Amino acid sequence: MSSNLDQLYRQVIMDHYKNPRNKGVLEDDSLTINMNNPTCGDRIQLTLKVNDDKVIDAKFEGEGCSISMSSASMMTQAIRGKSIEDALKLSKIFSDMMLGNEYDEDIDLGDIEALQGVAKFPARIKCATLAWKAMEKGLKEDEQ
Amino acid sequence: MNVADVRSYFPILNQEVNGNPLVYLDSAATSQKPVQVMEALETYYCEYNSNVHRGVHTLGTRATDGYEGAREKVRKFINAKSTQEVIFTRGTTTALNTVAASFGKANVQPGDEIVITYMEHHSNIIPWQQLAKATGATLKYLPLQEDGTILLADVSEIVNSKTKIVSVTMVSNVLGVMNPIKEIAKIAHEHGAVMVVDGAQAAPHMKIDVQDLDCDFLGFSAHKMCGPTGIGVLYGKKHLLENMEPIEFGGEMIDFVDLYDSTWKELPWKFEGGTPIIAGAIGLGAAIDFLTEIGLENIQAHEHRLAAYALEKMSAVEGMTIYGPLDPNKRAGLVTFNIADVHPHDVATVLDAEGIAVRAGHHCAQPLMKWLKASATARASFYLYNTEEDIDKLVAGLIKTKEYFSDVF
Numbered sequence: 001m002s003s004n005l006d007q008l009y010r011q012v013i014m015d016h017y018k019n020p021r022n023k024g025v026l027e028d029d030s031l032t033i034n035m036n037n038p039t040c041g042d043r044i045q046l047t048l049k050v051n052d053d054k055v056i057d058a059k060f061e062g063e064g065c066s067i068s069m070s071s072a073s074m075m076t077q078a079i080r081g082k083s084i085e086d087a088l089k090l091s092k093i094f095s096d097m098m099l100g101n102e103y104d105e106d107i108d109l110g111d112i113e114a115l116q117g118v119a120k121f122p123a124r125i126k127c128a129t130l131a132w133k134a135m136e137k138g139l140k141e142d143e144q
Numbered sequence: 145m146n147v148a149d150v151r152s153y154f155p156i157l158n159q160e161v162n163g164n165p166l167v168y169l170d171s172a173a174t175s176q177k178p179v180q181v182m183e184a185l186e187t188y189y190c191e192y193n194s195n196v197h198r199g200v201h202t203l204g205t206r207a208t209d210g211y212e213g214a215r216e217k218v219r220k221f222i223n224a225k226s227t228q229e230v231i232f233t234r235g236t237t238t239a240l241n242t243v244a245a246s247f248g249k250a251n252v253q254p255g256d257e258i259v260i261t262y263m264e265h266h267s268n269i270i271p272w273q274q275l276a277k278a279t280g281a282t283l284k285y286l287p288l289q290e291d292g293t294i295l296l297a298d299v300s301e302i303v304n305s306k307t308k309i310v311s312v313t314m315v316s317n318v319l320g321v322m323n324p325i326k327e328i329a330k331i332a333h334e335h336g337a338v339m340v341v342d343g344a345q346a347a348p349h350m351k352i353d354v355q356d357l358d359c360d361f362l363g364f365s366a367h368k369m370c371g372p373t374g375i376g377v378l379y380g381k382k383h384l385l386e387n388m389e390p391i392e393f394g395g396e397m398i399d400f401v402d403l404y405d406s407t408w409k410e411l412p413w414k415f416e417g418g419t420p421i422i423a424g425a426i427g428l429g430a431a432i433d434f435l436t437e438i439g440l441e442n443i444q445a446h447e448h449r450l451a452a453y454a455l456e457k458m459s460a461v462e463g464m465t466i467y468g469p470l471d472p473n474k475r476a477g478l479v480t481f482n483i484a485d486v487h488p489h490d491v492a493t494v495l496d497a498e499g500i501a502v503r504a505g506h507h508c509a510q511p512l513m514k515w516l517k518a519s520a521t522a523r524a525s526f527y528l529y530n531t532e533e534d535i536d537k538l539v540a541g542l543i544k545t546k547e548y549f550s551d552v553f
Contacts, residue, residue: 004162005497005548009490014549040489041506041513041520063519065489124493 007117008124009066016070016111021077024059031142035134037126042068046076046134050142055079055087060131067115067124072131074111084139091132098125145442151529153178153434164499167534172317172478172525173503174367175348177431181370184430188423196422197396197413211422214429215412218377221432222362223353228411229385231378232425236344237267239363239378240311242415243340244271246388247361247380248309254280257306259337261286261294261323262515263316266508268342272311281308288515291469292319299331307337314346318507318516318523319468320451320475322346329358338384344368348527349447349476351440354379366424371431375424378415385411392417443528447477450526450535454479457539463546467516478525480507483542486549488522494545500538 026047036043042064049057058076062069075094079087094112096103100119118128151157154176159166168176188210194203196211215227224230233239248271252258258272262285276283284302286294294312303310310332315322329339338360343352348369354362361384365376380388390397390408397417399407408414435443452472458464463484469475483491488504495502503523506513513519524538 005494008493009548039505041510042489043519065487065520067489121493124489127489 004117004120008121010114010117012111012114013066013070016073017066020060020069020073022059022073022080023061025061026057026059030057031138033134033138035130035137037064037068037130039126040064042127042130044068044072044131044134046072046131046138048135048138048142050084050139053084055082055084055139058135062131064130065124065127067118067127068130071115071128074115075131075135078110078112079135084143088136088139091136094132095129098129145438145446145528147446147529147531150438153180154529155179157529161499161501162497167498167500167537169524169526169530169534169538170501170503171348171527171530172345172368172523174373175370175527176529177372178370178434180434181372181427181430185372185423185427188426193423195419207422210426210429211420214425214432217429217432221352221436222347222377222379223355224379225355226382229354229379229382231380231385231412231415232420233363233376233378233415234374234421235365235367235376236342236363237376239361239376240267240340240342241271242378242391243309243311243361243363243380244275245391247338247384248272248275249278250387250389252276252279252281252308255306256281256308257284257304258282259284259286259299259303259307259310259332261312262288263292263294263319263321263512264311264313264509265317265342265344266510267344268311268313268340269511272309275309282306285511286312291471291474292316292321292467293469293474294321294323294328296324296327296331299328303331303335303337305335307332307335309340310337311340311342313342313344314352315349315476316468316512317345317478318480318509318512318521320478320480321468322350322474322476325359326357329360333358345476345478348435349440350444360384366428366431369431370434372424372427375421375428377428382411385415388415390414390417394418396420438528446528447526447530448472450530450532451475451477451479453532454524454526454535454538457535458542461539461542461546464542467518467521477527478523480521480523482518482521484546484549486545488520490549491522491542491545494548495538495541498537498541498544500541502538 031048044062060072192206194207196208332339340361341359343364347364362379367373394417467480492504
């Protein structure tokens with residue numbers, strides 16, 4: 001197998017795919033965002049609990065490939081406890097990373113860094129960004 | 145049929161993808177094009193590009209002859225009675241939409257029924273959904289058997305005097321099932337309904353005889369049968385087309401234009417508003433010549449061998465789920481599958497690294513995916529240029545995929 005593939009399917013990605021963090025649905029007065037990728041059938045339901053401009057909790061449910069589901073798991077892990085502003089900033093960095101644009105490499109991305117290899121597989125970028133788009137949509141709506 | 149000779153006409157196949165020789169197994173999405181078709185397009189553009197049906201000049205006449213000559217080739221290809229029954233469209237989608245928007249709107253009333261199946265492509269679902277919504281008709285689905293086939297008894301039960309339209313695919317793009325169109329058409333006609341056929345996955349692979357099938361409408365696309373993208377065909381019985389209104393209005397399709405009213409050209413041109421897809425039609429004509437010379441019977445027999453071989457080899461892989469009938473006699477040349485717990489996108493990505501192109505996703509058939517209880521599947525589809533060796537590479541790639549993911553899990 002090519003090393004490109006190993007770059008795509010890093011151990012940490014497979015770990016998130018197999019053992020997703022924050023899987024489930026938040027009840028009560030949480031925000032619910034449903035999003036799908038119409039070209040392939042991947043779908044995600046993201047629930048967010050936001051208080052005082054802060055993401056208190058985030059959970060996801062969905063169906064999809066290893067990249068979309070691991071990305072959702074990592075995203076929920078990364079934004080819990082962050083301010084809306086910081087969560088959206090992170091989303092921008094992630095988007096730049098996927099598009100191969102420059103981004104501030106001093107920021108600690110944690111597990112998310114493992115998704116860097118996806119940028120080399122243009123057909124899979126939409127898989128990785130699905131959960132992030134859902135998060136952006138939810139938080140931007142909440143800001144309004 | 146000599147596959148090595150056939151392959152020599154498809155220069156695109158002779159390349160490496162990701163360091164491996166290309167194995168193209170996605171012809172159900174779009175087929176590759178032989179040099180004969182590309183040369184026909186080039187000749188048209190280099191030697192006689194001109195608008196049709198209007199120019200007095202020589203090039204205009206040549207272009208008109210080329211365009212209308214292609215129509216005659218299509219007529220012969222599907223054994224229509226007359227070229228008046230052959231309308232060039234953008235593809236199958238436009239063909240089916242034209243039937244729904246023109247024939248459907250004029251003939252379907254509240255309380256009427258439209259019957260389709262669970263195995264339809266979105267292009268043979270949504271036009272009918274829209275028609276049902278607009279007219280107050282009911283859309284009904286024919287159920288599928290365990291192996292994905294349709295029972296004629298179910299057709300007889302569901303089609304009744306309220307049914308105005310029955311629309312069924314000739315070959316399923318997911319299950320590979322070949323439907324008994326002739327028998328379904330007979331039942332539809334007994335109840336006064338018209339029979340519409342989605343021929344997108346059939347026209348490239350098998351002889352279609354519209355008179356023998358006795359279907360009322362048929363749509364298919366050139367790009368799946370060695371022709372260019374952007375052109376397809378709507379066949380319709382003349383007496384039905386004659387009573388239908390055009391859905392696009394403008395140049396080319398008019399007889400006489402007055403300030404407040406206009407009249408239409410005769411068939412088939414009243415349905416071809418605007419400058420038509422001239423190069424596309426000429427390319428489709430060249431594709432038909434190419435397929436006819438090789439012989440559709442030979443192509444079908446070749447694909448049947450490949451399907452049987454693929455079913456045998458793929459079934460032997462542990463953890464493989466194959467959708468649709470396992471009997472190769474009941475299916476066309478494609479195999480839809482899932483392997484172990486690996487998501488089809490991941491399967492397609494790993495195969496792509498091996499140079500193997502397959503389709504992954506819902507194949508524009510979400511209701512069928514629901515019926516299969518699969519959110520997505522992978523599909524390998526075969527055409528005249530594929531070989532047993534391609535299938536061996538696919539199977540080896542699938543075993544590698546499985547191993548790769550069992551390592552990381």
